[in-house]
Amino acid sequence: MIIRDQGEHFIFISQVDHALLSGEMLEQLAPVYFEHTPYKDAVIYAAYQHDSGWEAFDRQPFWNDQANQPYSFMDFPVIPKTVLYTHGINMVQEQNNYAALLCSEHYKQFLTEVTAEEAKTFVQQEAARQEWLISMMKDFDKEQFAADYALLQFSDTLSLFVCLNEAGAADEDLHPFFRKGLAVSNNASALPSAFSISWADTETVTMDPFPFSSAFAIVLKYKRIPKTNIQQQGLIDAYEQASVLSKTIWIKPAT
Numbered sequence: 001m002i003i004r005d006q007g008e009h010f011i012f013i014s015q016v017d018h019a020l021l022s023g024e025m026l027e028q029l030a031p032v033y034f035e036h037t038p039y040k041d042a043v044i045y046a047a048y049q050h051d052s053g054w055e056a057f058d059r060q061p062f063w064n065d066q067a068n069q070p071y072s073f074m075d076f077p078v079i080p081k082t083v084l085y086t087h088g089i090n091m092v093q094e095q096n097n098y099a100a101l102l103c104s105e106h107y108k109q110f111l112t113e114v115t116a117e118e119a120k121t122f123v124q125q126e127a128a129r130q131e132w133l134i135s136m137m138k139d140f141d142k143e144q145f146a147a148d149y150a151l152l153q154f155s156d157t158l159s160l161f162v163c164l165n166e167a168g169a170a171d172e173d174l175h176p177f178f179r180k181g182l183a184v185s186n187n188a189s190a191l192p193s194a195f196s197i198s199w200a201d202t203e204t205v206t207m208d209p210f211p212f213s214s215a216f217a218i219v220l221k222y223k224r225i226p227k228t229n230i231q232q233q234g235l236i237d238a239y240e241q242a243s244v245l246s247k248t249i250w251i252k253p254a255t
Contacts, residue, residue: 001058002163003072010230012061012223012239013163015054015073021162021218022155023048025251028212029151033190036147038139039098043148046092046099047155050106053088060236070235078114082122085111089129101133101145102152146188154184154191161197161205162220162249168202182207196254203249210253220247 002018004011026047034040054073057080062071071077085107093100108126111119134140161182164175171179182195196208221244229238 001054001061001070001072001076002160003070004164004166005069006166006224008228009224009226010070012070012225012242013220014058015051016058017221018159018163019048019051019156021159021220022050022152024216024218025158025212026151026155028214028216028251029155030211030213033151033211036190037144039144039148042096042098043102043151045096046102046106046152049088049092049095049099050103050152050156051088052091053084053086057084059240061239063235078111078116079118082111082118085122086125089126093129093133097133097136101130102149104130104133105149106152106156143188147190150184150189150191154189157182157184158197162218165199167247167249168199171198198254200252200254203247205249205251206254207251208254212251215250215252217248217250220249221245222247 001015002011002013004013023044026044034043037043062076063069064071064075067075089100089103089107092103104126108123108130111122114120157177161175161178164177166173178197182197184191184193184195191211192209195211198206200206223239223242224245225238225242229242232238233241
């Protein structure tokens with residue numbers, strides 16, 4: 001779950017809805033950024049499905065009693081996180097091995113530095129999964145895979161920009177992840193290594209350079225729940241009874 005605190009309300013964005021935006025963003029990417037790979041469809045599928053393991057968990061969110069707010073994907077406990085990560089990768093692998101390889105690497109990177117035994121076991125498990133998946137591919141190319149993984153990371157990060165920030169936020173009020181723009185940490189692809197990104201208004205995000213074929217719109221789905229509802233009904237009932245809202249956001253080049 002992605003959580004934003006609005007004072008009297010919490011904004012809830014499910015990981016599945018965040019991943020949906022990731023996939024839609026990659027669909028709009030300029031063709032030049034896919035010229036290196038025969039796995040374009042698998043990369044886009046990985047973006048759409050990379051958070052599938054969260055789906056059941058996000059239907060009934062968990063309360064963080066120490067922070068006095070719902071758990072988000074950032075502070076969710078490690079042990080159940082390894083369970084949902086594994087489940088999600090398994091689901092993707094049932095449909096596409098290359099997409100599963102990308103998702104496996106994505107999650108393995110998150111837990112590589114975590115010292116909990118369950119995290120270490122997960123990393124070892126995914127290393128073994130990756131070795132097996134690669135052994136099933138006759139034409140696996142390490143550099144090509146790194147470039148494909150960079151595209152997945154880029155789409156994930158760009159979607160997080162939309163989800164973590166209030167629409168129309170000034171640059172100085174952006175989530176700390178984006179105070180210096182949007183960086184592509186894995187610079188193995190033809191993508192620029194960094195982008196300037198801002199809210200031009202409450203319905204428009206601008207980027208420079210602009211890596212897409214043209215300006216396009218996405219629809220962000222979310223729930224906005226008063227904190228008093230959570231206090232009176234409990235988190236799960238308040239969440240399940242809340243309506244799904246939507247907001248159209250345009251991604252455009254900076255001018």
